[in-house]
Amino acid sequence: MVTLILRRIAMAVPTLLGVTVVIWLLLSILPGDPLAFLLPQDASPADRARLATELGLDQPLPIRYVDWLFDMMRGDFGYSPFRRREVADLIAAAWKNTALLAGFSAAFGLTIGISLGTLAGVYRGSAIDRFVTGLAIVGLSVPSFWVAILLLIVFSAQFKVLPAGGMATLDGGLSSFLGHLVMPVISGSMVSIAITARVTRASIVETFKAEFVDTLRAKGLRERQVLLHVAKNAISPVLTTTGLQVGFLLGGSVLIETIFSWPGLGQLVFNAIAARDLRIVQATTVVIAATFVILNLLVDLLQMTFDPRQKRAA
């Protein structure tokens, strides 16, 4: 089992390297001159050259890539001349805030999504099933920013019961802390709820058709025990989408964080793009990609514990 885990981790390394190459190339070949943003319009060519040397922009592409990669591996994501801070510090602070929001959104979204999906799957064809399926379609087709704005209008502007934006720490009291979370969590986890509910329902329905369910009933198990067997068999696709959902949430939603001025990764990257602060964009994208790779690794390992057949396949 330990060698298996180590092998999976080793397999993740080339994936991550590939991701850094793509991110770096994409952002390097983008049109637009970062020096133009940093220098006054009347800067002399000598000034330009000096700044380029200072930032390492005069080196050939491969050298700049390798330098960047090794710096990152040391935890040095570079210095943001716009924000006048270390990129690593900026990302660490933003990541903590995004992780907080993502944690609550994932817990909320997955609990509701899996519960609704299971209900719909067990009582397939019933009114509950039709309700959940309809709700999932609405959740998938309504844009999350629209729901966010609607929530803002109703709960902040109209009834003034929830703060319109920003984040509160626990120091300011539990109700303020949770109050700031409610609307971002609801609007941000809508898609997760919809996708999770649909996948869970489909997997449960499919598993109930399996022949071993007849055996379980034929040996006299109560329906509740049968459902436990079905759930353990149905969990694999749910875990896979769960990994992706959590990945998206941890990547920080640009829309949600911008609307609710949540100081997370999404907002950081949004502002960085606007300012053409390439170092932050690059570093944030790498962090998000790494999050995805690690989450998928975790999902694979979790699935092995649920399905013994995958242990052998790996």
Add this chain to the structure above:
Amino acid sequence: MLMTAPRPTVARISPAPCTDDTPLLAVRDLTTQFPTRHGWLTAVNHISYELQAGRVLGVLGESGSGKSAMLRTILGLQPKSTRIAGEVLLDGRDLISMSAAEREDMRGASVSMVFQDPMTALDPVFTVEQQLVETIRRHSTLSRTEAAARALELLQTVQIPSPERRLKAYPFELSGGMRQRVVIAIALVSNPRLLLADEPTTALDVTVQARVLDLFRDLKHRMGMGIIFVTHDLAVAAEIADDIAVMYAGRIVEFGSLDDIVRSPQHPYTRGLLEANIRPGQHERPEAIPGSPPNLAKLPPGCSFAPRCHVAEAACWEAVPAATTVAPGHGVRCLKAAVSVETVVR
């Protein structure tokens, strides 16, 4: 026992002389219908028979003849939308009119079932031991350790080699024959009075098939349970059955002892099944029955085999033939058969 729609001509056929008066299982006028887009599909059509403890009834028929539907109805495993009529009396208790909770308690306790495909009949993500232990504990008050000991004992009963190791295995780590033995072990957990076997050897290799059949014979002798053994293979039925019920389009068209059926088949369909088998020393090609079974949602008014029958006459198309007794314990639903036997008797 074989029954028909026109009551006065009902023929009562008991399988061979028996010592006990009340049969282990009495199926009376059992009908199972599934809703389809084209109306009700009659999978099991007014079936009646009796089974004594310690005997094996072989149910013979093609796929779609209603064999599996009949077994599932006995155990109550049919979908909710199914329409059921008739009685299934196990030791005098009706399984059809039972409450859902009573049925759950009955399943796996007094009646067990072995399914066709051992590759899909076991839960793939639980070990053999877990699947046995949960069944044992469901039907007894044994502790976890006691149940584990009983699980080991059951694997020994079904003759699985190195059973201690197999207990910890997952189904995918076992061969098909071994999985079927596990399925049988699960069915034996509480020494059921009645064992329903739905083509339990069909999915297995021929050599494994023979050994699983040996196991069934052994169980019948040692445990004295009644077994309904459904198969489409006459050779398999001949290996294990005491009595044979031949099913066609949801009805039992012929019923008798194994000897009756093999030596003097009366129904043209039974004869067709016999001819479709290769006998030792046979040189000519086996004769297949022409045509295919009728649509169960649109049964013809007369004998359902008439469209495929080479001796059918006008009367055969008019009404479903009543069951007639051709010899003690040997009944058939065929106008032509009755005539021919009478001729023989005369």
